[in-house]
Amino acid sequence: MGLILLLIVQLTLLSTPSTTTAKPTNGFSVDIFHRDSPVSPFYNPSMNRTEAIIWAAKRSISRSNMLLNLDSAEAPILPCEANYLMRIWLGTPPLEQFVTVDSGSAETWVQCEPCDNCYRQATPIFDLIKSSTYNRLTYGTFSRGGLGTDVLRFGDPNSSNMVSFNNLVFGCGFNNSWKPYEPIQNVTGILGLGNSPLSFVAQLSSQLGQIFSYCLTSYYSPSSGTFRFGNESTQSGNSISTTPMVQKPGNALYYVTLNGISVDEDRVDAKQPSEGNMFVDSGSSVTMLESSLYYAVQNLLLDNIESDPLDQPNPPFRVCYESLENVDVPTLTFHFAGDDLIMMESNFFHFFKSGIACLALEPRDGTSILGSVSQVDYKVEYDLGRKTVSFAPADCTRD
Ligand SMILES: *[C@@H]1O[C@H](CO)[C@@H](O)[C@H](O)[C@H]1NC(C)=O
Ligand SMILES: *[C@@H]1O[C@H](CO)[C@@H](O)[C@H](O)[C@H]1NC(C)=O
Ligand SMILES: *[C@@H]1O[C@H](CO)[C@@H](O)[C@H](O)[C@H]1NC(C)=O
Ligand SMILES: *[C@@H]1O[C@H](CO)[C@@H](O)[C@H](O)[C@H]1NC(C)=O
Ligand SMILES: *[C@@H]1O[C@H](CO)[C@@H](O)[C@H](O)[C@H]1NC(C)=O
Numbered sequence: 001m002g003l004i005l006l007l008i009v010q011l012t013l014l015s016t017p018s019t020t021t022a023k024p025t026n027g028f029s030v031d032i033f034h035r036d037s038p039v040s041p042f043y044n045p046s047m048n049r050t051e052a053i054i055w056a057a058k059r060s061i062s063r064s065n066m067l068l069n070l071d072s073a074e075a076p077i078l079p080c081e082a083n084y085l086m087r088i089w090l091g092t093p094p095l096e097q098f099v100t101v102d103s104g105s106a107e108t109w110v111q112c113e114p115c116d117n118c119y120r121q122a123t124p125i126f127d128l129i130k131s132s133t134y135n136r137l138t139y140g141t142f143s144r145g146g147l148g149t150d151v152l153r154f155g156d157p158n159s160s161n162m163v164s165f166n167n168l169v170f171g172c173g174f175n176n177s178w179k180p181y182e183p184i185q186n187v188t189g190i191l192g193l194g195n196s197p198l199s200f201v202a203q204l205s206s207q208l209g210q211i212f213s214y215c216l217t218s219y220y221s222p223s224s225g226t227f228r229f230g231n232e233s234t235q236s237g238n239s240i241s242t243t244p245m246v247q248k249p250g251n252a253l254y255y256v257t258l259n260g261i262s263v264d265e266d267r268v269d270a271k272q273p274s275e276g277n278m279f280v281d282s283g284s285s286v287t288m289l290e291s292s293l294y295y296a297v298q299n300l301l302l303d304n305i306e307s308d309p310l311d312q313p314n315p316p317f318r319v320c321y322e323s324l325e326n327v328d329v330p331t332l333t334f335h336f337a338g339d340d341l342i343m344m345e346s347n348f349f350h351f352f353k354s355g356i357a358c359l360a361l362e363p364r365d366g367t368s369i370l371g372s373v374s375q376v377d378y379k380v381e382y383d384l385g386r387k388t389v390s391f392a393p394a395d396c397t398r399d
Helices: 049-072 200-208 291-304
Strands: 028-034 084-088 095-102 111-112 145-154 163-173 189-192 211-215 227-230 242-246 258-263 266-269 279-280 285-291 334-335 339-343 349-351 357-359 361-364 368-370 378-383 388-392
Touching: 049 285, 049 361, 145 242, 163 200, 200 227, 242 339, 258 291, 279 361, 285 291, 291 361
Parallel strands: 095 189, 111 163, 279 368, 285 361
Antiparallel strands: 028 084, 028 227, 084 095, 084 145, 111 189, 145 163, 211 227, 211 378, 242 388, 258 266, 258 334, 285 368, 334 339, 349 357, 378 388
16 A cells, blocks of 8 residues: 655766755744644644644554665655644746655655546645656656656745755656545645765755754644754853764664663663664654663553553554653653653653653564654754754744
């Protein structure tokens, strides 16, 4: 099931993008929002929030199973699985697109007409024939898509803070398998931020510097968060946790090293060898820990929280409490190589309207994943020049 797009990286096709109207010298910023939040154009006030969180957790798990195969560099990534969206405009005249902001995806792509097999999309599909600035780079060398270049704009095309880039390389999906019974999708593609030569960051690096950051607001926040491209994103201030990025050849994921986790003062060490044993993923919702680490942390939390967990938590959640109000929740500290990161309660528990709180961590075989729930209200910066990932606590509704 799902959409499969095979894009082969073709280095030789990389063209240097150039800015047109606006000339960001040091970077620029764009709003990003959770698809289900009140600021999202796709906000559905009658949506059952509990079910939405459960659904997002299930999506994370199916996504992680797919990312397991990422080493093959041909991993299919579904845009409809990710949570945080950005609005961009593609082509001439500019056509609005809602793309997922995905640090776990190497390529940027949207659905394109003429389409053999596209999923149903709420807004018009980008038609490459109608865009006067589209240039096809490849056709037919891909089983289900092609590469091309076009103008890409951030910010309303008619506003003064619009930023545009010519000749951005992106993929066109026009043979995406999809089941007819699946609902009409609002998400039109993926903004790939992975560590690959064709990623956005790589394409813009000569102009903006090899750096980007995001500050995510929670699921139901009435405010957007911010995405910063380029040198403008540079972290400053105290209490920044910085850890080395671990690069694995042919792999676009942002790996870091998690040496262990402490629940209050009790520390559990990660299994050896541990270099690059976790990756930071804006596209997953829950955080997934290698199984032995997960169960050790889960048991310490159960021991340290003076309240009885529910007998039958809502799957996929494993540990839920009727309420954690007036209950001391232990401090969870992630010991990354080089620095510790202290999590806030809301970075490892989902709090439902009913008062129920469920642990937003899941076990997984193999590499751990730092999901978006654990990144909310941190400014998370990826510095590809210094090869570091850093986290600075922030109120992302104001940042
Ligand atoms: C698309 O957005 C509408 C609101 O504009 C919402 O009701 C609907 O549930 C969304 N569809 C999906 C698949 O998320
Ligand atoms: C929301 O969904 C949950 C889980 O399916 C259910 O228990 C609850 O009653 C629902 N709430 C509302 C207000 O429909
Ligand atoms: C920009 O302005 C033009 C002319 O008023 C209008 O036709 C177009 O729809 C606007 N574009 C957007 C994206 O709002
Ligand atoms: C689209 O994908 C299907 C399934 O992989 C394949 O059989 C078909 O030939 C493709 N169509 C085109 C036009 O490439
Ligand atoms: C970004 O900042 C770094 C470090 O200050 C500097 O070396 C680099 O030239 C800057 N890049 C751009 C494009 O401004």
